Amino acid sequence: NAGVTQTPKFQVLKTGQSMTLQCAQDMNHEYMSWYRQDPGMGLRLIHYSVGAGITDQGEVPNGYNVSRSTTEDFPLRLLSAAPSQTSVYFCASSVQETGELFFGEGSRLTVL
Amino acid sequence: AQKVTQAQTEISVVEKEDVTLDCVYETRDTTYYLFWYKQPPSGELVFLIRRNSFDEQNEISGRYSWNFQKSTSSFNFTITASQVVDSAVYFCALGTGGFKTIFGAGTRLFVKA
Numbered sequence: 001n002a003g004v005t006q007t008p009k010f011q012v013l014k015t016g017q018s019m020t021l022q023c024a025q026d027m028n029h030e031y032m033s034w035y036r037q038d039p040g041m042g043l044r045l046i047h048y049s050v051g052a053g054i055t056d057q058g059e060v061p062n063g064y065n066v067s068r069s070t071t072e073d074f075p076l077r078l079l080s081a082a083p084s085q086t087s088v089y090f091c092a093s094s095v096q097e098t099g100e101l102f103f104g105e106g107s108r109l110t111v112l
Numbered sequence: 113a114q115k116v117t118q119a120q121t122e123i124s125v126v127e128k129e130d131v132t133l134d135c136v137y138e139t140r141d142t143t144y145y146l147f148w149y150k151q152p153p154s155g156e157l158v159f160l161i162r163r164n165s166f167d168e169q170n171e172i173s174g175r176y177s178w179n180f181q182k183s184t185s186s187f188n189f190t191i192t193a194s195q196v197v198d199s200a201v202y203f204c205a206l207g208t209g210g211f212k213t214i215f216g217a218g219t220r221l222f223v224k225a
Contacts, residue, residue: 044214
């Protein structure tokens with residue numbers, strides 16, 4: 001069972017470059033979200049979606065864009081990468097609004 | 113505002129010791145959910161438990177137990193007879209309406225053989 005799949009697992013960018021982190025889930029979950037994990041700060045919510053066509057901002061949305069054109073996919077876009085966006089990114093999905101989160105394996109991003 | 117505080121940054125114990133990880137939360141909502149997740153050294157995030165605000169019964173699952181006290185806004189996690197495989201970062205999380213689950217900073221547990 002695939003669950004939540006994130007790609008790429010590792011990425012190095014230069015300041016100012018753009019990229020998209022891909023996230024796909026095959027569990028037909030309505031709810032999907034992106035978190036970033038930084039040392040000593042836990043996981044912070046970037047953006048989330050409660051269904052196709054609906055997205056909203058989390059705690060730290062600046063510098064990131066999302067869209068949700070299908071139930072399965074929820075890509076995270078960095079339009080102009082900055083060193084402060086160096087982090088580990090996790091995509092998660094849930095079958096209900098306050099249910100347990102199913103996480104992808106994470107994507108480690110380094111911005112030089 | 114919603115907030116989750118895990119005051120213990122790191123805990124180190126010797127195998128077979130019991131250890132309690134503290135979690136204190138803040139919310140004005142009357143309906144909310146509390147979670148614990150485990151992140152072993154391999155990096156994945158593993159769900160451990162979900163508890164809703166109307167259910168204050170303590171729960172035990174093998175060597176794991178959870179103590180939920182609304183009066184002190186705490187949801188503490190105890191590992192009995194710890195093992196080396198319990199070494200991980202443990203996150204407490206708070207979920208309220210609108211699919212906004214927020215996490216504490218995590219507690220890193222080291223269990224020495």
